[in-house]
Amino acid sequence: MTPELPHTGGLGRHRTRVGLLVAAATLVSVVCWVVGLDAWHAATAGLVLVAAGLCWTALPAHRDVAWPQTTGLQEEGARWDVARLSWSLRPKRGRVPHAGLRPVQDIARRRLAPRGLDLGDPRDRRAIEHLIGEAAYATLALPANRPPHVRAVQHCLDALDRLDPTPAAEGDPA
16 A cells, blocks of 8 residues: 655646636637637647646746845955955956956955055056066056956966965075
């Protein structure tokens, strides 16, 4: 003996809708036949309406899906930096949008700050170019209306990665 399965509703809970659907399909079939379709094509039109209506009726009710509330914690660390950076580097036609370059510029500011260098200060340009190279500096200093190529951003990230996170003190051996 098989165990009783719980009743899930099925078409029984939609009897009124199914009844109206069958009535509408019959009406459509009759109208199609009266207009001039042969009986088979008129019946097919009604059956298509019944099939589409049954599929529509079988769909579950609309439910709002809410996004989970974030706690507002600021994630710190290299893993989160890499995750944010990888999502922001979605190239469009081979170029990285300004929103993707901004995290790279933030990384550069953090890497240059312990050396007393400011990416936004034109007086520090030569020292920054000496540390990371002219091409990498040019990528970081591009105006917002001219997005860089993906390869240029990758080169810039490689140059920033070669920098030590903190510079060695004057008297410390490297």
